[in-house]
Amino acid sequence: MNIFERVKQIVADILDIEEEEILSQTYLIRDLGAESIDLLELAVSLNAGFQIEIKDDDIFLRKLRRYLEEAKEKHLDQQAYLADQYPFLSASRIAEILRVLEGGPVLAIEDLVSYISYYQNK
Amino acid sequence: MIINTGLHHFFLLEGITRVDEKHIQGFSSPSSRQVYLRIESMAQLGAMHVRFITDFNKHAFLLGVSNLQLSETFQGNEQCSMTGILNSRSTDSFSYKLTAEIAGCQSISGTFLFATIPYDDSFRKDTLQHHYKKIFSCLRNVS
Numbered sequence: 001m002n003i004f005e006r007v008k009q010i011v012a013d014i015l016d017i018e019e020e021e022i023l024s025q026t027y028l029i030r031d032l033g034a035e036s037i038d039l040l041e042l043a044v045s046l047n048a049g050f051q052i053e054i055k056d057d058d059i060f061l062r063k064l065r066r067y068l069e070e071a072k073e074k075h076l077d078q079q080a081y082l083a084d085q086y087p088f089l090s091a092s093r094i095a096e097i098l099r100v101l102e103g104g105p106v107l108a109i110e111d112l113v114s115y116i117s118y119y120q121n122k
Numbered sequence: 123m124i125i126n127t128g129l130h131h132f133f134l135l136e137g138i139t140r141v142d143e144k145h146i147q148g149f150s151s152p153s154s155r156q157v158y159l160r161i162e163s164m165a166q167l168g169a170m171h172v173r174f175i176t177d178f179n180k181h182a183f184l185l186g187v188s189n190l191q192l193s194e195t196f197q198g199n200e201q202c203s204m205t206g207i208l209n210s211r212s213t214d215s216f217s218y219k220l221t222a223e224i225a226g227c228q229s230i231s232g233t234f235l236f237a238t239i240p241y242d243d244s245f246r247k248d249t250l251q252h253h254y255k256k257i258f259s260c261l262r263n264v265s
Contacts, residue, residue, distance in 0.1 A: 037185060040237045043212030054212035 003050075003120075004113050010045045011109065014038055022109060029105035046112070052119045058086065059115045061107050064097070088118030133257070134163040136201075137264035138170065146171040146206040148261065150222075157192065160202055160230055164220040168206050168234045170258060172216050175208070178255050180238035181245040185215070190232035200224050206234075214238050 001009075004024060012019040015032055028034045034042075039060050047054045057063055064082070071081035082094045089097075089111065097106045140147040148170075150163035165184045172182040204222045211217065214237055221231040241247035 037237075040185060040212075040215040041235060043215045044210040044217040044235065047212055048210035048217070056212050056214040059212075 003116050004109070006049055007046070007109060007112050007116070010049055011042065011112075014041050014045065024108070024110045024113070026109050027105065028107045028109065028112075030103065042112075046116065050116050050120065052116060058088075059112060061086065061097075061111060064106065065101075068101075088114045090114070133166065134159060135166050135170065135261055138167075138258070138261040141171065141174055141262070143175060144208045146174070148204050150202045150204065152201050157230070160222050161187065161190075161232075163202065164204055164206075164222050164230065164232070165234060167204050168216075168218045168220050169236055170254075170261070171206055171208065171218070172236045172238060173254050174258065175216075176238055178251050178258075181241055181250060182236055182238050185235040185237050188233045188235070191230070193227065193229050202229075209233075 008019050008022045011017075011022055011028070011032070011034075015034060015038060017032065021032070026032060028039075039056070043054045043056050043059070046052075046059070063085070067082055067085050068078055070076075071078045074081075079091070079094050079098060082097070083089070083091065086094070093110065093114065100106055134150045136149055136151050138146065138148040146167055148167045150160070150167075165187070169182045169184060173180075176182070202222050202224050204220065206218045206220045209217045209219055216236045216238075218234045218236070219231065220234050222229055239245070241250065
């Protein structure tokens with residue numbers, strides 16, 4: 001089973017939804033209604049499932065808007081600043097995040113997969 | 123408003139006999155014989171381990187219990203020994219298998235999920251950190 005399939009299984013189990021509802025681009029909070037308590041449960045499940053260190057602030061992009069503010073204050077390029085903070089996200093994904101930021105929380109299933117894939121191979 | 127639980131400080135743990143990065147063992151008072159108090163004792167043991175491995179630098183609390191199993195023979199006024207194993211964790215959440223036994227027979231087990239948050243105005247570091255360090259030290263010295 002690949003990383004996406006396993007993540008999908010874990011998320012479906014925690015949120016008590018059908019796996020078919022979950023796509024790579026599905027937003028965890030916006031689309032699936034995940035709450036902070038769900039993310040805490042998800043963090044330990046991902047640690048158990050993939051045997052990698054889970055940093056909640058990073059994997060759930062918790063400080064994303066703070067980083068954007070910091071970049072603005074320091075007159076830095078926001079995309080480059082986010083790339084430094086989140087090395088597991090691709091440049092195209094960061095660009096996408098900046099595009100959809102106004103719509104609400106941007107955390108997507110693909111971000112979890114990217115985090116796991118990056119730290120598994122590190 | 124004061125809510126009188128009838129339980130002095132509501133602390134049911136009586137001792138911690140072993141603790142390392144992954145495990146904790148302890149025992150609770152024979153007086154806490156009701157099932158809900160046994161489960162509360164288990165939660166207190168798990169939360170104490172979370173505080174221990176985070177060096178008492180965060181406020182720890184129970185998020186939930188799942189897979190709870192209770193043996194039919196569970197009863198009695200004897201001392202209850204408890205074991206906790208840290209199964210998985212992140213920076214902010216911690217999942218334990220906790221088991222409570224009376225007289226060597228497994229009586230209650232379950233998966234306990236804890237979370238931590240930084241101390242703040244509601245959960246004050248200057249009060250709570252010292253408080254829990256002192257309790258932990260006392261519980262270690264009892265065993």
